[in-house]
Amino acid sequence: MPYGEYAECPHCGLIAHDREEIEVLFGYRYGGAVPQSWCRKCRSSRxxxxxxxxxxxxxxxxxxxxxxxxxxxxxxxxxxxx
Ligand SMILES: [Zn+2]
Structure with missing residues:
Protein backbone atom coordinates (compact mmCIF):
# COMPACT_ATOMS: atom_id res chain seq x y z
CA MET A 1 0.00 0.00 0.00
CA PRO A 2 1.35 3.46 -0.88
CA TYR A 3 1.44 6.01 1.89
CA GLY A 4 -1.81 7.87 2.33
CA GLU A 5 -5.28 6.73 1.56
CA TYR A 6 -6.52 6.39 -1.94
CA ALA A 7 -9.55 4.83 -3.53
CA GLU A 8 -10.47 4.27 -7.13
CA CYS A 9 -13.88 3.08 -8.22
CA PRO A 10 -13.49 0.10 -10.59
CA HIS A 11 -16.86 0.92 -12.11
CA CYS A 12 -16.65 4.60 -13.10
CA GLY A 13 -12.98 5.38 -12.41
CA LEU A 14 -13.69 8.00 -9.74
CA ILE A 15 -10.63 8.64 -7.58
CA ALA A 16 -10.47 9.94 -4.01
CA HIS A 17 -7.13 10.96 -2.54
CA ASP A 18 -7.56 11.50 1.15
CA ARG A 19 -9.64 10.33 4.01
CA GLU A 20 -12.24 13.09 3.79
CA GLU A 21 -12.68 12.62 0.07
CA ILE A 22 -12.95 8.88 0.48
CA GLU A 23 -15.50 9.33 3.23
CA VAL A 24 -17.60 11.64 1.06
CA LEU A 25 -17.27 9.83 -2.26
CA PHE A 26 -16.86 6.22 -1.21
CA GLY A 27 -17.58 5.68 2.45
CA TYR A 28 -15.88 3.15 4.68
CA ARG A 29 -16.65 -0.35 5.73
CA TYR A 30 -15.38 -2.60 8.51
CA GLY A 31 -15.74 0.20 11.04
CA GLY A 32 -13.79 2.76 9.04
CA ALA A 33 -10.79 0.56 8.29
CA VAL A 34 -11.26 -0.03 4.57
CA PRO A 35 -12.70 2.22 1.88
CA GLN A 36 -15.61 0.80 -0.07
CA SER A 37 -14.33 -0.36 -3.44
CA TRP A 38 -17.19 1.13 -5.42
CA CYS A 39 -18.06 4.81 -5.01
CA ARG A 40 -21.35 5.74 -3.39
CA LYS A 41 -22.87 6.74 -6.70
CA CYS A 42 -22.16 3.42 -8.38
CA ARG A 43 -23.24 1.46 -5.33
CA SER A 44 -26.55 3.29 -5.20
CA SER A 45 -27.18 3.22 -8.95
CA ARG A 46 -26.29 -0.41 -9.35
ZN1 LIG B 1 -18.11 4.72 -9.26
Missing part, protein backbone atom coordinates in the same frame (compact mmCIF):
# COMPACT_ATOMS: atom_id res chain seq x y z
CA UNK A 47 -29.57 -1.87 -10.44
CA UNK A 48 -30.94 -4.72 -8.46
CA UNK A 49 -30.24 -8.13 -9.87
CA UNK A 50 -29.23 -6.67 -13.22
CA UNK A 51 -26.82 -9.53 -13.68
CA UNK A 52 -28.05 -13.04 -14.04
CA UNK A 53 -26.97 -15.14 -11.07
CA UNK A 54 -24.39 -17.09 -13.06
CA UNK A 55 -22.56 -13.93 -14.09
CA UNK A 56 -22.97 -12.51 -10.62
CA UNK A 57 -21.43 -15.56 -9.01
CA UNK A 58 -18.48 -15.51 -11.43
CA UNK A 59 -17.78 -11.89 -10.61
CA UNK A 60 -18.23 -12.45 -6.90
CA UNK A 61 -15.89 -15.46 -6.88
CA UNK A 62 -13.24 -13.73 -8.95
CA UNK A 63 -13.26 -10.85 -6.46
CA UNK A 64 -12.58 -13.08 -3.51
CA UNK A 65 -16.25 -13.26 -2.53
CA UNK A 66 -16.17 -9.59 -1.68
CA UNK A 67 -19.46 -8.20 -0.40
CA UNK A 68 -19.19 -5.35 -2.91
CA UNK A 69 -19.69 -7.81 -5.74
CA UNK A 70 -22.81 -9.54 -4.57
CA UNK A 71 -25.10 -7.51 -6.85
CA UNK A 72 -27.98 -7.47 -4.40
CA UNK A 73 -27.94 -11.22 -4.08
CA UNK A 74 -27.44 -12.71 -0.67
CA UNK A 75 -24.50 -14.98 -0.03
CA UNK A 76 -26.88 -17.94 0.25
CA UNK A 77 -28.42 -17.13 -3.10
CA UNK A 78 -25.03 -16.84 -4.76
CA UNK A 79 -23.74 -20.07 -3.26
CA UNK A 80 -26.52 -21.97 -5.03
CA UNK A 81 -24.91 -21.06 -8.34
CA UNK A 82 -21.32 -21.93 -7.54
Missing amino acids: SDKALNPFDAVDTWMSNGMDEDYMFSYSEDELRKYI
Whole structure:
Protein backbone atom coordinates (compact mmCIF):
# COMPACT_ATOMS: atom_id res chain seq x y z
CA MET A 1 0.00 0.00 0.00
CA PRO A 2 1.35 3.46 -0.88
CA TYR A 3 1.44 6.01 1.89
CA GLY A 4 -1.81 7.87 2.33
CA GLU A 5 -5.28 6.73 1.56
CA TYR A 6 -6.52 6.39 -1.94
CA ALA A 7 -9.55 4.83 -3.53
CA GLU A 8 -10.47 4.27 -7.13
CA CYS A 9 -13.88 3.08 -8.22
CA PRO A 10 -13.49 0.10 -10.59
CA HIS A 11 -16.86 0.92 -12.11
CA CYS A 12 -16.65 4.60 -13.10
CA GLY A 13 -12.98 5.38 -12.41
CA LEU A 14 -13.69 8.00 -9.74
CA ILE A 15 -10.63 8.64 -7.58
CA ALA A 16 -10.47 9.94 -4.01
CA HIS A 17 -7.13 10.96 -2.54
CA ASP A 18 -7.56 11.50 1.15
CA ARG A 19 -9.64 10.33 4.01
CA GLU A 20 -12.24 13.09 3.79
CA GLU A 21 -12.68 12.62 0.07
CA ILE A 22 -12.95 8.88 0.48
CA GLU A 23 -15.50 9.33 3.23
CA VAL A 24 -17.60 11.64 1.06
CA LEU A 25 -17.27 9.83 -2.26
CA PHE A 26 -16.86 6.22 -1.21
CA GLY A 27 -17.58 5.68 2.45
CA TYR A 28 -15.88 3.15 4.68
CA ARG A 29 -16.65 -0.35 5.73
CA TYR A 30 -15.38 -2.60 8.51
CA GLY A 31 -15.74 0.20 11.04
CA GLY A 32 -13.79 2.76 9.04
CA ALA A 33 -10.79 0.56 8.29
CA VAL A 34 -11.26 -0.03 4.57
CA PRO A 35 -12.70 2.22 1.88
CA GLN A 36 -15.61 0.80 -0.07
CA SER A 37 -14.33 -0.36 -3.44
CA TRP A 38 -17.19 1.13 -5.42
CA CYS A 39 -18.06 4.81 -5.01
CA ARG A 40 -21.35 5.74 -3.39
CA LYS A 41 -22.87 6.74 -6.70
CA CYS A 42 -22.16 3.42 -8.38
CA ARG A 43 -23.24 1.46 -5.33
CA SER A 44 -26.55 3.29 -5.20
CA SER A 45 -27.18 3.22 -8.95
CA ARG A 46 -26.29 -0.41 -9.35
CA SER A 47 -29.57 -1.87 -10.44
CA ASP A 48 -30.94 -4.72 -8.46
CA LYS A 49 -30.24 -8.13 -9.87
CA ALA A 50 -29.23 -6.67 -13.22
CA LEU A 51 -26.82 -9.53 -13.68
CA ASN A 52 -28.05 -13.04 -14.04
CA PRO A 53 -26.97 -15.14 -11.07
CA PHE A 54 -24.39 -17.09 -13.06
CA ASP A 55 -22.56 -13.93 -14.09
CA ALA A 56 -22.97 -12.51 -10.62
CA VAL A 57 -21.43 -15.56 -9.01
CA ASP A 58 -18.48 -15.51 -11.43
CA THR A 59 -17.78 -11.89 -10.61
CA TRP A 60 -18.23 -12.45 -6.90
CA MET A 61 -15.89 -15.46 -6.88
CA SER A 62 -13.24 -13.73 -8.95
CA ASN A 63 -13.26 -10.85 -6.46
CA GLY A 64 -12.58 -13.08 -3.51
CA MET A 65 -16.25 -13.26 -2.53
CA ASP A 66 -16.17 -9.59 -1.68
CA GLU A 67 -19.46 -8.20 -0.40
CA ASP A 68 -19.19 -5.35 -2.91
CA TYR A 69 -19.69 -7.81 -5.74
CA MET A 70 -22.81 -9.54 -4.57
CA PHE A 71 -25.10 -7.51 -6.85
CA SER A 72 -27.98 -7.47 -4.40
CA TYR A 73 -27.94 -11.22 -4.08
CA SER A 74 -27.44 -12.71 -0.67
CA GLU A 75 -24.50 -14.98 -0.03
CA ASP A 76 -26.88 -17.94 0.25
CA GLU A 77 -28.42 -17.13 -3.10
CA LEU A 78 -25.03 -16.84 -4.76
CA ARG A 79 -23.74 -20.07 -3.26
CA LYS A 80 -26.52 -21.97 -5.03
CA TYR A 81 -24.91 -21.06 -8.34
CA ILE A 82 -21.32 -21.93 -7.54
ZN1 LIG B 1 -18.11 4.72 -9.26
